[in-house]
Amino acid sequence: EVRMQLAQANAQELLSKMTEKAFAKCITKPGAALDGSEKSCIAKTMDRYMDAWNVVSRSYMARLQRDQHAAHSH
Amino acid sequence: EVRMQLAQANAQELLSKMTEKAFAKCITKPGAALDGSEKSCIAKTMDRYMDAWNVVSRSYMARLQRDQHAAHSH
Amino acid sequence: EVRMQLAQANAQELLSKMTEKAFAKCITKPGAALDGSEKSCIAKTMDRYMDAWNVVSRSYMARLQRDQHAAHSH
Amino acid sequence: KEVLQALEVEQTKARFQQQVHAFTDMCWDKCVGTPGVKLAGKEETCLMQCVDRFLDTSNFIVNRLEELKRR
Amino acid sequence: KEVLQALEVEQTKARFQQQVHAFTDMCWDKCVGTPGVKLAGKEETCLMQCVDRFLDTSNFIVNRLEELKRR
Amino acid sequence: KEVLQALEVEQTKARFQQQVHAFTDMCWDKCVGTPGVKLAGKEETCLMQCVDRFLDTSNFIVNRLEELKRR
Incomplete structure (x- = not known):
């Protein structure tokens, strides 16, 4: 259950960051309802933000492994 | 006393946000003392920030009630 | 050991702020490695940030002493 | 209790x-913008709609994530 | 103790x-601004006054709130 | 255990x-920048290098602090 709490915390954090970034980028002037172009912008922001999360995650993991390898070889 | 602690936490948070917003908007170049126009700007920022707090509070409450009503009617 | 924990927390916070400020100011477009001008910018940002920390610390301490003095003289 | x-x-x-x-x-x-002697009508409307559109954005994202998971 | x-x-x-x-x-x-080989005099003055004016702003707001409550 | x-x-x-x-x-x-239908190659490279350069900046600062202390 520790694992599930973690997965949930992680999803919650991702959700909150995506909402923050999408709102900042897509809703410059809040109108009477979300219009089509705002929704499309939100969807694209979500997709790109998740792409970015994956790129960063792989990149950071690779770095940690390089650093560990370098430490062992000394 | 739970209630009083809450009221205090709420006032503290409002105070800290207003100070942050007023300082950012009104004191662009910190001088040797607060001058008259800075004080007037701080006072207006306080009043408008409290207005904004009330507008947001009413708007959020109305939204929660609309959402609850929609959930019950389904 | 309370004192050591404190000193460590303080150093940790300073380190994290300096990294944040230096990265924001010096690495506008992250390249394939830190180049010479980026390193020189990071070093200067560190030195100036520590100067600023000292100026702010002295200034805040002087203010607290002035306020205390004013309170006692009333 | x-x-x-x-x-x-x-x-x-x-x-x-x-x-x-x-x-x-x-x-x-x-x-x-610059705080005046009262909130301008436009500012008040913006504040009200800002809350609603933020919650809409959050709901839109939650629903779309559910949809993406189901596929 | x-x-x-x-x-x-x-x-x-x-x-x-x-x-x-x-x-x-x-x-x-x-x-x-751009960090140089030392803090410029103007930057140092600004930093000192920044602390004092921030605390003045905070005090001004606290006092004015007290005043508004008393009315 | x-x-x-x-x-x-x-x-x-x-x-x-x-x-x-x-x-x-x-x-x-x-x-x-403006999110498109996929991450541009330039954006992806920037993201990867952003992580590495941030960690380099942090290491550079830690090492230089050690050096300044030793003097």
Whole structure:
């Protein structure tokens, strides 16, 4: 259950960051309802933000492994 | 006393946000003392920030009630 | 050991702020490695940030002493 | 038991106020320019719609994530 | 008892340093441009006055709130 | 004992993910413009190098502090 709490915390954090970034980028002037172009912008922001999360995650993991390898070889 | 602690936490948070917003908007170049126009700007920022707090509070409450009503009617 | 924990927390916070400020100011477009001008910018940002920390610390301490003095003289 | 109920009411209130602080902070920056002698009508409308559109954005994202998972 | 006193002194120091971190963060952005080989005189003055004017702003707001409540 | 080990693994994962959230937040603002139908190659490279250069900056600062202390 520790694992599930973690997965949930992680999803919650991702959700909150995506909402923050999408709102900042897509809703410059809040109108009477979300219009089509705002929704499309939100969807694209979500997709790109998740792409970015994956790129960063792989990149950071690779770095940690390089650093560990370098430490062992000394 | 739970209630009083809450009221205090709420006032503290409002105070800290207003100070942050007023300082950012009104004191662009910190001088040797607060001058008259800075004080007037701080006072207006306080009043408008409290207005904004009330507008947001009413708007959020109305939204929660609309959402609850929609959930019950389904 | 309370004192050591404190000193460590303080150093940790300073380190994290300096990294944040230096990265924001010096690495506008992250390249394939830190180049010479980026390193020189990071070093200067560190030195100036520590100067600023000292100026702010002295200034805040002087203010607290002035306020205390004013309170006692009333 | 009544004490627990009262406590829960207070906690709900606290969460509500915490949200109001966060929304006011964010919507103030989006909606209010130089503070005048009162909120302009445009600023007030912007503040109200800012809260609603933020919650819409959050709901839109939650729903779309559910949809993406189901596929 | 002396241990408690020493602990309180350390806590006071910790709060002081925490404030210094917060002020430096904020005043750095307001006062310092491109970092040079030393702080310019103008930057140093700005940093000192930034702390004082921030505390003045906070005091002004607290006093005015008290006044508004009394009315 | 195995439970403790498993817990430590989870804590390490949690810290890793927390860092990934912080890096994504910061590097998103530095690297990604208007979101398109996919990440541009330039944006992806920027994101990867953003993580590495941030860690380089942090290491550079730690090493230079050590050096300044030794003098």
